[in-house]
Amino acid sequence: MMKNGILTIAKKELARFFRDRRMVLTTIFLPGILIYLIYSFLGSGMSALLGDDETAPxxxxxxxxxxxxxxxxxxxxxxxxxxxxxxxxxxxxxxxxxxxxxxxxxxxxxxxxxxxxxxxxxxxxxxxxxxxxxxxxxxxxxxxxxxxxxxxxxxxxxxxxxxxxxSVDLSTEEDVQGMLYSMLLPMLLMAMLFSGCLAVAPESIAGEKERGTIATMLVTPLQRSHLALGKILSLSLIALLSGMSSTVGILLSLPKLMGDAMSTSGFSMLGVPDMLSLAAVILSSVLVIVALVSLISSFARSVKEASTYVAPLMIIVMLLGVTTMFSSGDLMTVAYVIPLYNSVNCIAGIFGGDYSFLSIAVTVLSNLAVMGLLTYALTLMFNHERMITDKS
Amino acid sequence: MEKILEVTGLKKTFTLSKKQQAIEKTKTKKRIAVNGLSFTAYRGEIFGLLGPNGAGKTTTLRILSTLIRPDEGDATLDGYSLKASPSEVRARIGFLTSENKLDEFFTPRYHFDFFSDLYGVPNDVRDRRRKDLFGRFGIDRFEEVKLANLSTGMKQKTAIAVSLANDPDVIIFDEPTNGLDVLTARTVTDFLLELRNRGKTVLLSTHIFTLAERVCDRVGIIIDGQMVKEGALSDVIGDEKTLEDAFFSLYAARKVGEE
Structure with a gap:
């Protein structure tokens, strides 16, 4: 009986990553630790600059x-x-x-x-x-x-x-914190998830092409769609872990960085439905980003070239993340069809306490559909002789 | 003799990039790598594909291993068409070339098991096959050592073992002894003969004529993407002393004809 090609490829990708202690350290642990240390250092530095008790007369x-x-x-x-x-x-x-x-x-x-x-x-x-x-x-x-x-x-x-x-300010402390998190976190989360994808996808696609190891797999009866899906799913898991590490680092250090304005962790404000919605949005977003970065990397002749191709995408993602700082949050449902833009708005809505399950559902379905299309495109690329002949 | 590989009218043209045009000092945008190539290989023989660098050997092997598609022509392997049934063809071949590499991060054992899984080999068969091949090549002592830490010879032996993970009917070897020391090269050539004796068909691409003379039953000489001579080793050598002499005669005759 034919073994599952998707599982075989995914297992190999995960083994390639997790058996390399240096990769695990630099991709998963270091980002979170460094972000926590840097933000905390910045926060304590600012506190020192403002004095021990900045509110004292x-x-x-x-x-x-x-x-x-x-x-x-x-x-x-x-x-x-x-x-x-x-x-x-x-x-x-x-x-x-x-x-x-x-x-x-x-x-x-x-x-x-x-x-x-x-x-x-x-x-x-x-x-x-x-x-x-x-x-x-x-x-x-x-x-x-x-x-x-x-x-x-x-x-x-x-x-x-x-x-x-x-004057009387009627806002509660939680309202203010929610607003701040909904402005900051979409950009930070997307940037961190994207960084996680960047750390693994170009290496897995363009790197294998550059080293000639992908050709060895393409000679086997492995279906190209299985190769594409196996890579995207496993890389998404790694990117998710890397993104989670960075996010935990941010959430733990934000109260130190922002002081009283963010005295609680962002996640502590969320209920179970909020958490589930956030997980669905983040997961589907990671799948889209990994599929997109993988597809772009398949056109590159080397990891270096792939990183160059993907760099503008990082800027676009950052810009999309920033849009939530200036928008009212009242989007038409159809806007949630646009990949990545839908994700940043959903994340902003979840932390701001202003979202609908319809918008979450549209976002997740749209992201999965886009991921499917990108996987199909990657499958076509794996079938294309450019994967073999196009080398640096 | 039973035909196992029948190649008919293969043609492949590549578009040259500006960089390639500059390197090759040509203004021509197209380069014909393989031009109407036809030949036949029979079950249980070693067929040598000979020719100078740039003759089209590697392109031919890439087409036969389904990595690239021909512009014209086709080939059947055990009755399966390259164009119509590439997966069936892939399941029946083993392909070894210096350009297709193994990830140096993994061990020989990991590679063998991984590629066996890709071919759908049952675990018990896989384990038995690995033990046989690793023992044959002396890899068993190093099976848990990362490829990056192995010698060039041991890496090549691992690559050969992995290319046989599916116990293929046709094994395509592109310059299998390149860069190997004399002892390892001998091990490899001996193994080619062993494969033939086990009823396998070996398609061997090389520019080392002494190697071809030693192991090949039949040979085909490719020059400028065309098959200029195909037949039994003795027929191709003809009145010449060696295969190399025969090649130079054919090469000179072709160049005179072109002028």
Whole structure:
């Protein structure tokens, strides 16, 4: 009885990959670990730059606090006045980063200001500000105080109204996180899945062509469609593992990178139906990408040439991923027929909590149909003598 | 004698790329690799396909192994047409050429089992066959060593063993002793004779005339894609001392005719 050619090819492809410890390390483990480490490092670096407690008020020492300025500083939650025995002590504190800004007013500032506002020919002595421009918090404290002083110059009358106290934001924390994930994850997920495909498909198709090993298989009675399907299915599994590793790395590191805006992992917001929908969309997308990259690779004479051919496709996928950041998400069902574009919109919808099972079904069926067409095209390529004669 | 391979009027033309045109210093866009080639091979014989480089030997073998399709003509192998039933033909041949390689990442044993599976060989038959062939070539000691770590000779022996995984009726060998040391080359040529004695048909492409004289029952000489002489080894040698002399006579006569 004829053995299953698809299974034989798939087993060989998986053996080729998993028996090569270096390939497994660089394709599956390293991407996730590196992404986690890099994003976490970036996140902690940003935290360090912003200070240990970036929400704490800036500490400002004010000498000869004028009444008008005192009112403004008191109404600004980001500013906290501190006292020191002398100006020199305050400047020492500024140097030692215990204080963010030293503000020195003339004793007669209020009188000069009042006279100036009353139309008198009085020159107001400007305050002196001491700060460190290279320090994030000191620089921010300076900018905050400068904006207050500008307001004092132009908007002292009528009095200022704190709009933040009269505004109410009704969004929950989960809504905000969902929106952020639905904007970021489609692009990141597609990019990671595509990278996974790129790591294996050109090597498996163009590499075998380049080395002459595919010709040895083509001499056997193995059906070309079995060869195409066996390769696509096994490569999809590897690409999926690579993509999953990168995705886990991203999801674990995003809270560290984005801080409070993404304090929970993206997947923890999803229910079981969401997870199943996401899995179906990702699986069908990987099949399309692997089939597409495999077909393009079959035209190349070497792995290097295949990588060059596939590079523009990576840009297209990234651009498709970005579209969800600017669209309202209200797509017509027919738009879910377009491969890859449907996937990014479905992923955005799933994380944003705004999708229908019809759109998921259309996406999966469309992706499977496209994968079928691409597999057929790859089968034709395996039958074409170009696979044998076209070598670098 | 029973005909097993009958080749009739094979023709194959390739389109040259600009790069190839530059390399070959020609402005001609088409190159006829094989031009109306016909010959017959019988069961249980070694048929030698002889000719200089570029004569069309490799293209002929690629057509016979179904890797490329002829523009014109056809061939039947054990009654099956190359064009109409390529899968049937593939199931009945073994093909060894330096251009078709084995993945150096895998071991000889893995390759043998993998290709046996592709041919649909039952596991018990596969194991028995592997033991026989690996023992015959001395591969058994290295069957779990990656090809990348084996010598050129051992790789070639593995390739021969793998090409016989399906116990084919017709075995096509393209320059099987190329790059081999004298001992390994002798092992290979002895094995060709052994195959013939077991009733197999061997189609041997070579430009080493002494090898052809030693093992071939019948030969065909190809020049410029055409069969210029086909017959029993003694008939082709004719009044000349050696096969090589006969070839040069044929070659000179053809070139004079062209002028």
């Amino acid at each position: 800036y500490k400002v020492y004010v000498e000869n606090m004028p009444e008008t300025v005192g009112m403004l500083i008191d109404s600004t939650p980001m500013l906290d006045t501190v006292t020191y025995p002398s100006k020199e002590d305050a400047l020492l504190s500024l140097e030692e980063e215990r204080c963010d800004l030293v503000l020195l007013f003339d004793e007669d500032f209020d009188e000069e200001l009042a006279a100036s506002l009353a139309g008198g020919d009085v020159r107001v002595t400007p305050p002196t500000l001491h700060y460190y421009g290279a320090r994030a918090r000191s620089s921010e404290a300076y900018a905050t105080v400068m904006s207050l002083l500008s307001a004092l110059e132009t908007k002292l009358n009528p009095p200022l109204i704190d709009m933040s106290e009269s």
